[in-house]
Amino acid sequence: MSADGDAPTSVGLSSPRIDGAEKAGGKAKYADDLSAPDMLYGAIATSPIPAGRILGYDLSEARAVPGVVAVLTAEDLPQRRVGSFVKDETTLARGRVRYVGEPVAAVAAETREAAELAAQLVLVDYEETPAVCSLDEALAADAPRVHPEQADYARQGDAAAEGNVFWSAEIVEGDPDAAWAECDVVVEEVYETPAQYHAYMEPCSALVEPDLGGRFTVRSAAQSIFYLQGRISEELDLPMARIRCVAPRIGGGFGGKNGVNVQPIAVALARVAERPVKITLSRSQDIEMLRSRHPARIRMKTGAKADGTLVAREAELWFDAGAYVDESPAVMSFGLLCSRGPYRCPNVRVRGHAVYTNKLKAGSFRGFGNPQATFASESQLDALARRLGLDGLALRRRNAMAPGDHWLGGQRVDACAMRECLDALEARMAAEVPALPPPEEGWARGVGVSGLSHISGLMGTSAAVNLRSDGTVALSTGVVDIGQGSDTVLPQICAEALRLPPEAVAYAAQDTDSSPYNWKTAASRITYTAGRAVMQATVEMRQRILEHAAELLECGVGDLELAPGGAVRIAGSDRSVSFREVAARAFNRIGGPIMGQHAFAFDGPRFDPKRAAMSNFAFDNLGVYVFGAVGLVADVDRETGKIVVQKVWSAHDIGRAVNPQSAEGQVQGAVVQGLGYALLEELIWEDGRLANPSFMDYKIPDGLDAPAAITPILVEDAPEETGPFGAKGVGEAGIVGVAPALANAVADAVGVRLTRIPMTSERVLDAIEGRASEAPASRTA
Amino acid sequence: MDHAMRFAEPDSIEEVLSLLAADPEARCLAGGATLVAMMNAGLTAPSLLVSLRKLPGLASIDPQADGAVRVGAMARHATVAAHDGFAGAQAILAAAARRIGHPAIRTMGTIGGSISHADPSADYPTAITAADAVVEIAGPEGARAVPADEFFVDWLETALAPGEIVTGVVVPPDATDAAVHYEKFTRADGDFATVAAAACVALAEDGAVAALRVAAGGVAPTPIRRREAEAALIGRPLTEDGLAALGAALADLSDPIDDMRGSADYRRRLLPRIVGRAVRRAAAAFTARSGARSGTGPQAGGVA
């Protein structure tokens, strides 16, 4: 194309994270590091019981604590119920409490200590009512209702609500009832997965500053400044014009900061106190008050021909949503959509139910319903392969989707490197597994694999870009970097489209006053969707740069090309103008910078009603699919049940890695989080109260628990035509297949299959020794 | 309601003792790893914290004339873990210290704090029980010394009387020059033990067990030992049957609980297996060490 070839200037390079040194050096400022003159501290009083009516409050003792400035209950707030799918939530509990840890009252005081003490002294008169603290209790015929008022709530769709089941959905393809007769083998099993805590490093925190004009500036740990702005507006009956949300550094989210957390409460306090208020949750409060991954029970049945060709799949999913709907219809629907997995299977019926219980609400969490479904699906494929005497990878390859195939629901998939991922995984494992040192004496080694897939897309986003007078570039989006790397990767995309090095692009901090709209940092969507918007905005600006340059060089736009490093030249010549000269001209001629902007919502293939019957599905249009495969080697101690994962390989159909090191980091982090889910992590309720709301009792894997090697394999064989430079997302996919790969490895090692995670040492030993497990688990009286 | 907490940092034992004597709600503060965490969690609210940080001589590890080693109450876990002056069975303290929590906890926590807190899942209580150490105590009635066996009374309860503090732990010399192994089974790195065992083993030239001390933690309200079951293995080669008998004897004495780390049933099953590992590994270490010293050494290190 040009004299200097097509060597990339930015995309495909592992540029260091823009915030890397700052974070590694302990200099990054998170919400709790910020303060404002005259600031008050907020604290939240929470429900001590899983279910009950609020009969009254006595706030006198709380108000009497020296330094207390404001004490609020639901009676002081607008009478509104909010929620994306069902309007069932209030900022502070109104009339009823529905889980231990639910915010009931809020206090602002001169010191943190005074605020916390006053919060403890808020006296609430409760009348306890019967609670349902498990799926079984919630689904019982005469179960008490978590929301007796449910019928009065405003909601989307009718979604077949019944009892504590507030959303049921179904997808049917082919003729599953007739298909079982064609199967040579059928396997059926019930799988159970736990409530996992997001365990982001930064507990939720917000600093709210009111100004004299009646506006509130909110700096907080959130995955979207715009969603947050809208939600505060709705909860507190404030116009969005009076709410400004700004993103400081965010210490991880994983979906847990997708919705609101303490921000509306902090705004409500700042509003009455007329002073800045900061609320930072303790780790235990963060665990007890906010969200977890949905615990799930999945009954699944799969039938195949003797050669391994899949014929039919049936599944019923129950997702325990906790006390409020939040994003559960979407999470459960997405779990349904992933219940066939990345395989061809002509006859499918999957049904799902989201169920209220008197527990912490369950919400979005890396994988979004998919890890639960995939644990069932990929465990079942392995059981099927064993029954048929087939190799697990071969069975998956036989059924793997290919470009042009359709996802469950009928969406056509154009870019798909599923087979390439299976091949790449197989090749690496064939070379590296035999080279591992043998297991210790008394330990049994197993190898397990899983296919995986996920979405990348959803909803709207936008970007704006302009050329500064010195020829460098200012890029602006509304994307919040929660640690996944968008502050680094989006400028890389912009830079590449202009053949600039990444450092020539300055990326603006996110602020609802000035940033273009973005929905959320979620759904593995940022590189793909925001990257597309950045690309289009940059292309638009590039076109104008060329037009100005053509006038300067007195030639046609068609004669021009970009030269690396910020210049435009006449193709095949050495006549050029620099971006600086072009920019200077623009400032003179048009009175300001050359700009580009673009807004975008996913516009690719949709569900196809001719292929699938879908009822009450919580999504309309999704995004592109990503594929992959994970394999691992695990050793199992026959004496204690302990599992040690030696090595993990995770192959990902990423389209194009904009920043390979960053993508690898996402995969490695997701694998470790997946191992936590598979091995250790489970929130446990005893009689409606969390029994392990601290890192003393709730364990996540640390550096020494992580396998010595996690090898990401980035497969770039199937660029996504619509994505920026072919890229699609990778943020969530890495977690999806880890738990089933490990269950498959355990089955390989010791011949027993665990259908329930986490596979704690105790559960594994119980399975090996064939006894009913007394391992720690949620229980009710 | 008065929620102000006072803080004192005296530089003499006498002053510490008189401050503690004057206020039953006062607590002494060592590394703070446990106490401050409990305060943060709202589990305790002392009226006065008396820091032991400035007391002279409390943080050192000193060899005694008779071969004993005195570990000061304020010695940090990391200091004990790195100490190379332990001989024979004494080294079980260092082996246990190396397995406590994370590096941050090991630079913070102290032996005095750990044993005074007396969590049966903690590592030092089990280790000093195996080492037959003696706890030095200072109090309003004067100083006294209590053997580890008698120091741990119940779940989070010690022989310390109100107003008394631990000043040090004296680890007796080990004439048998045993090798040690601390076997700790956890859910995850840095966790407290689900079950742990401390073993000190010496072997004779012919491979027979010459000396054996084993304590188990995490399985009862205090660390447990069965001296008669240890004695039964002396003078004979180490066998799986012998180890099973020792494990069974300890299991008889155990009284585990259900908690987030595992059920009582699981702990009961783990106990003999972890004990077996600890003893086998200590024996193997003994063999390896004497082999390295003499070039020959006893034959049997593993299990006959």
Ligand SMILES: Cc1cc2nc3c(=O)[nH]c(=O)nc-3n(C[C@H](O)[C@H](O)[C@H](O)COP(=O)(O)OP(=O)(O)OC[C@H]3O[C@@H](n4cnc5c(N)ncnc54)[C@H](O)[C@@H]3O)c2cc1C
């Ligand atoms: C995250 C974490 C992980 C941990 N993991 C482990 C582990 O794996 N294994 C393990 O064994 N421990 C573990 N611990 C506990 C740790 O070892 C503590 O340091 C120890 O238990 C207490 O020591 P301290 O010096 O910090 O005592 P402090 O917290 O200061 O005091 C603890 C208690 O002992 C009293 N006390 C302190 N010193 C004396 C004294 N000299 N005389 C009388 N009373 C005294 C205090 O008043 C207080 O009641 C962990 C702790 C944390 C926070």
